[in-house]
Amino acid sequence: MTVEESTYVATLPLVLAELEVARVERVSPSFVRIELAGDELAEFGTPGPVFDQRIKLIFPNAAGTLPSFAAMDDSWWTTWIEIPEDERGSMRTYTVRDVVGEGTDTRLVVDIVVHEAHEDDPLDGAGNRWALQAQAGQRLVVLAPRKGHEFGGIEWSPGNATRLLLVGDETAVPAIRGILRDLPSDARGAAFLEVPVDADVLDDVAAPAGVSVTWLPRNGGARGEDLHAAVLAHLTGTAPAEPIAVDEEEVDPDLWETPVYSSSGEQVVEATAVPTDDSPFAGLYAWIAGESKVVTGLRRKLVKDLGLDRGQVAFMGYWREGVSMRS
Ligand SMILES: Cc1cc2nc3c(=O)[nH]c(=O)nc-3n(C[C@H](O)[C@H](O)[C@H](O)COP(=O)(O)OP(=O)(O)OC[C@H]3O[C@@H](n4cnc5c(N)ncnc54)[C@H](O)[C@@H]3O)c2cc1C
Incomplete structure (x- = not known):
């Protein structure tokens, strides 16, 4: 199939295409790795390193059908969102774990976190459900950056930082891995990755020599507890005596507080600003992602209690x- 014959919308400033699942591998209890292929990926491209590049995947509806974007123009979003929810498929956000191959042989590799579904499982979403049954030959719609066009979706922006801190749970493992892969070889810092169980510790997460990588399998423990303790011990030299308690009402599911963007309407800056004075957090840039309540707890502790600048x-x-x- 050529690009012209496919469902690819060539006139849009992004890759919006139906791709084929070329490979599926259950790499560990909680990660399903998929490779997506299609001629349209010849157009995929980021302005520089991939880092934590996010993309959108659209999973088929309950009848197994994907929406077609073939006839859509600039108003594709409005057209898609106006399709009844049970027909339009389910859009979710994921990270480009790797880009392999070139030209029309380019493949996007994505690691999808899964948990086994049970009947009436309230935690069973479309992405999880799809990944658990994924097979080569199936198809998904992908929204991804197109060469030469602004797409956004890379949050990694350390400015002039001299020490780095990366913190995340299993959903952020692909992003942290990508950032570590793309860092300069003289980078210094620490990464903390929380995963469900020991067997989810992936053996291909490589970091520059000056960046330590600490895996924290929960193995049935409370989500975020060891992660909070490890991060605070790293930053202050002391682990907290008690877990950070966060009220449910305090949590914004769409929490997104970066130097340049605030989901809660806080004042932001034009670009990451890392202090170079002699304050305790001088030189530090931190990137923290994961379950919103866990991230909210860290945010409160670091920004409100310890005075880390947003x-x-x-x-x-x-x-x-x-x-x-x-x-
Ligand atoms: C920028 C960005 C990058 C991301 N990158 C990745 C990535 O590379 N890989 C990845 O797997 N996820 C990634 N995520 C997270 C992913 O988008 C969410 O986990 C999403 O909710 C999954 O959709 P779903 O259809 O499975 O569940 P949803 O329909 O969203 O939710 C249904 C239920 O499943 C629960 N649920 C959702 N995710 C999990 C989980 N991980 N563990 C346990 N329960 C869960 C929800 O709490 C809810 O109760 C990323 C998110 C963002 C914003």
């Missing part, structure tokens, strides 16, 4: 327990 840290709620992140 201009030197990105706090991102990648998902929220009990909430479907549907578009």
